[in-house]
Amino acid sequence: MILEEKLKSEIRDVPDFPVPGIIFKDITPIMMNPVLSKEVLEELKQSVLDLGITKIAGIESRGFLFGYPLAMELGLPFVLIRKKGKLPYHKVSHAYALEYGQAEIEMHIDAVNETDTVLIHDDLLATGGSASAAGQLVNNCGAKVAGFSFLVELEFLGGREKLLPFTENILTLVRY
Ligand SMILES: O=P(O)(O)OC[C@H]1O[C@H](OP(=O)(O)OP(=O)(O)O)[C@H](O)[C@@H]1O
Numbered sequence: 044m045i046l047e048e049k050l051k052s053e054i055r056d057v058p059d060f061p062v063p064g065i066i067f068k069d070i071t072p073i074m075m076n077p078v079l080s081k082e083v084l085e086e087l088k089q090s091v092l093d094l095g096i097t098k099i100a101g102i103e104s105r106g107f108l109f110g111y112p113l114a115m116e117l118g119l120p121f122v123l124i125r126k127k128g129k130l131p132y133h134k135v136s137h138a139y140a141l142e143y144g145q146a147e148i149e150m151h152i153d154a155v156n157e158t159d160t161v162l163i164h165d166d167l168l169a170t171g172g173s174a175s176a177a178g179q180l181v182n183n184c185g186a187k188v189a190g191f192s193f194l195v196e197l198e199f200l201g202g203r204e205k206l207l208p209f210t211e212n213i214l215t216l217v218r219y
């Protein structure tokens with residue numbers, strides 16, 4: 044079976060979570076499968092090797108699951124992009140809309156700078172609000188966005204369009 048089929052067979056649809064009308068893509072069964080998790084990590088690694096990235100930024104919280112292991116695999120620093128009020132030091136922040144609500148994310152002001160080309164990683168691309176807000180944070184600190192990577196893309200929400208102004212390198216392993 045190809046990786047996309049294996050992932051689709053594990054990802055679970057949960058209707059009406061966290062609010063009515065949303066079909067939530069539950070990726071926790073992937074984490075319960077260490078063999079598949081390693082395959083995911085290897086695929087992400089091979090796909091971003093040529094992008095010349097200097098740092099990986101992961102979006103809280105599910106973007107940490109594969110983002111940090113990927114950074115360690117590649118021998119790169121990992122940057123935490125967190126929900127408002129969680130990071131201790133001086134920060135840049137950006138508010139945005141989610142598929143199911145509003146949010147604001149933050150990054151330490153010295154986490155990236157003009158010498159960096161950054162890969163932004165998250166588990167899932169829906170409307171693109173979170174990832175484009177993360178791109179803004181990276182750009183606001185003077186760094187370039189070299190690429191985005193996600194396990195899942197909800198194509199019908201058109202999030203990819205929001206990311207194209209940053210880069211055309213948008214990797215997704217499973218599309219719905
Ligand atoms: O493309 P968007 O419309 O912005 O949606 C995608 C975001 O929504 C989910 O995060 P959520 O805020 O639910 O947080 P979590 O990762 O902590 O569960 C998901 O992990 C992405 O970060």
Ligand SMILES: Nc1ncnc2[nH]cnc12
Pocket residue numbers: 065066067068069142143167169170
């Ligand atoms: N439908 C969905 N499933 C899981 N995570 C999400 N984040 C935004 N939309 C989502």
